[in-house]
Amino acid sequence: MKIKWILLGGIIIFLAVLILHPQQEVVISIKEGMPAIPLALPDFMVRSSSPETKALAQELHKIISDDLKYSRVFQLLPKSYYSYIRPLNPEEIFFKDWESIQANILFVGEVQESDGKKILFEGKIYDVKAGRLIFGKRYQSEKVLLRLVAHKMADEIMKIYGERELFTSKIVFISNRDGNDELYMMDYDGHNQTRVTFNKKQDYMPAWSADGKKIAYTSYRNNRAGLYILNPFKGEITEVVSKGTNFAPTFSPDGKKLAFCSTMEEGNPEIYVATSEGKKIKRLTFNKAIDTAPSWSPTSREIAFTSDRGGTPQIYIMDAEGSNIRRISFGGNYHDAPAWSPAGGRIAYVSRVDQIFDIYALNLRTEQVVKLTESNARNETPSWSPDGRHLVFSSNITGTIQLYTIDYDGSNLRRLTSKGESKLPDWSR
Amino acid sequence: MKKAIIFSLAFLMVFAALSSCRGRARVEEVTPPPPPPEVVEQPEVETVEKVEEPVVVKEPELTEEEIFMSKTLEEINLEAPLQMIHFDYDKYFIRDDAKFVLEANADWLKKYDAIVILIEGHCDERGTEEYNLALGEKRAKSTLDYLASLGISTDRIRTISYGKSVPLDPEHNEISWQKNRRAQFLIIKK
Structure with a gap:
């Protein structure tokens, strides 16, 4: 009898494992990202016979289409589906038609030219099932700001679904394309690469403030590695500290604090915290080992950082006051550059194995580690997109160091830069 | 009568x-009688002897120290009187071969005791940006500590780290990596 029961129990457990195993993966994939929302984006209407306006409408359509495809929130219906239904008439929309090709959302765009130089763009988002307008917005701008108009519109669509603005976010980075290491910034998709500093000094490790208006960075001046805060839109620079070597700044998501690494006291790299203006500097770590690379949790209550207090560089987490330190990286002897996802659930970092650097993401809830890059190269300095679905990082896979983006699951690798060398990216929130 | x-x-x-x-x-x-003609011959001998002194006195012999002080910081640094030292991969302790170099450097610093130096810590490309910047600082700091143990005042030494951003050799092989893992000296005040 007993043996029978044990056998039966064993079979049940065995079956349970078999059943649960694939189920677990399903659960994870749901957690990782909800199923993409099917969205119809038919060609935009053009209220002008000028071929230039038609071209602009096509360009706007392409940019918004690229944005939404990149989002992983929406899934664009194939254009071929539109041929099965009646052509779009903005005055009278047949929602049943759109429902029949499985669209949940219908985006209707209209482009007009106003006084020659400007464009007027109107976008309307419809809930297909309910057959009603959810949201509409009109933009007027100079033609040169076409990309910005498109990104703003795409961000509005994201916001309806509770997502953060992604397409108008900016990536700040270091490049030597004009001779020496200076600060540059660009759109999330690599467009509009613009130089920010012109100081002929070596600038290093930039980081956006929470509101995206300021950049903290290291600058080598007069044989010192000082930490500075720059307002690139006003051209104002304030010095935070210039004693010792100061680096790896990072602003807290709540906008109140600035954490960074400094050797200002005893010449040992320690983590410090200051107000977001760089005042009231306070030391957080007290350890003879290296403590560096701080990264705030989304709640601004904890800080992930790198320390070699255990003999090799590993990732630790501490409370924002410096207490309650615990190690979170295991199974390797070189981990660095933690980046805490704004969505909270993950910490991305760099792991070195046999002199190859790859980017991994640790899921803090499941403690599961996903390897995001797979290349015989040095992939470094991950920084999350505002929505936590994408990462920007540097890689020397082509021989020179360039910037790339990749999604949280390792898909959708995209190259963003090609001039000179570019590194140390930081994605605005 | x-x-x-x-x-x-x-x-x-x-x-x-x-x-x-x-x-x-x-x-x-x-x-x-009129003066004899012999008297004219005597002054000729005297003028030959007199030529030596005035020009030579204006240019004195320079001491080694004076020559040194007359140079600009750029010129001194170009001559690199202080030899750089190298480190093991991922490490920041002072190697035995580096100790001899630092002893010579300390002797030189004792000779020119007004000199203030900057120790730059550098790393090779096989470390991450953030950790390397800290590691470079550690290398500079252990170099400073060793010079201090040889009697050089720490008031005369500053440190900085460049991480891997300023390699000496841009190649990607063992030889260049070893060259790049270094602490080098810059004279910043004399």
Whole structure:
């Protein structure tokens, strides 16, 4: 009898494992990202016979289409589906038609030219099932700001679904394309690469403030590695500290604090915290080992950082006051550059194995580690997109160091830069 | 009568004396000979001896120290009087081969005791940006500590780290990596 029961129990457990195993993966994939929302984006209407306006409408359509495809929130219906239904008439929309090709959302765009130089763009988002307008917005701008108009519109669509603005976010980075290491910034998709500093000094490790208006960075001046805060839109620079070597700044998501690494006291790299203006500097770590690379949790209550207090560089987490330190990286002897996802659930970092650097993401809830890059190269300095679905990082896979983006699951690798060398990216929130 | 004789005698004597004086002066004027020609030869010898001193006194011999101080910081650093040291991969302890170098550097620093130096810590490309910047600082700091143990005041030493951003050798092989893992010295004040 007993043996029978044990056998039966064993079979049940065995079956349970078999059943649960694939189920677990399903659960994870749901957690990782909800199923993409099917969205119809038919060609935009053009209220002008000028071929230039038609071209602009096509360009706007392409940019918004690229944005939404990149989002992983929406899934664009194939254009071929539109041929099965009646052509779009903005005055009278047949929602049943759109429902029949499985669209949940219908985006209707209209482009007009106003006084020659400007464009007027109107976008309307419809809930297909309910057959009603959810949201509409009109933009007027100079033609040169076409990309910005498109990104703003795409961000509005994201916001309806509770997502953060992604397409108008900016990536700040270091490049030597004009001779020496200076600060540059660009759109999330690599467009509009613009130089920010012109100081002929070596600038290093930039980081956006929470509101995206300021950049903290290291600058080598007069044989010192000082930490500075720059307002690139006003051209104002304030010095935070210039004693010792100061680096790896990072602003807290709540906008109140600035954490960074400094050797200002005893010449040992320690983590410090200051107000977001760089005042009231306070030391957080007290350890003879290296403590560096701080990264705030989304709640601004904890800080992930790198320390070699255990003999090799590993990732630790501490409370924002410096207490309650615990190690979170295991199974390797070189981990660095933690980046805490704004969505909270993950910490991305760099792991070195046999002199190859790859980017991994640790899921803090499941403690599961996903390897995001797979290349015989040095992939470094991950920084999350505002929505936590994408990462920007540097890689020397082509021989020179360039910037790339990749999604949280390792898909959708995209190259963003090609001039000179570019590194140390930081994605605005 | 007697009086008349005395007067006439006195008169005669005065006259005779006066007239004899005139006669002697004339004789003396004629007698002295013209100076001999030999006197012209003597000054020629004296002028030859005199030439030596005034120009030489204005340019004194410079001491080694004075030559050193007359150079600019750029010139001194170009000569690199302080040798750089190298480190093991991922490490920041001072190697035995580096100790000899640092001893020589300490001797030099003792000789020029007004010199203030900057120790730059550098790393090779096989470390991550953030950790490397900290590692470079550690390398500079252990170099500073070793120089301090040799008697150099830490007031004369500053440190900085460049991580892997300023490699000495841009190649990607063992030799260049070893070259790039270094602490080097910059004289910033004399």
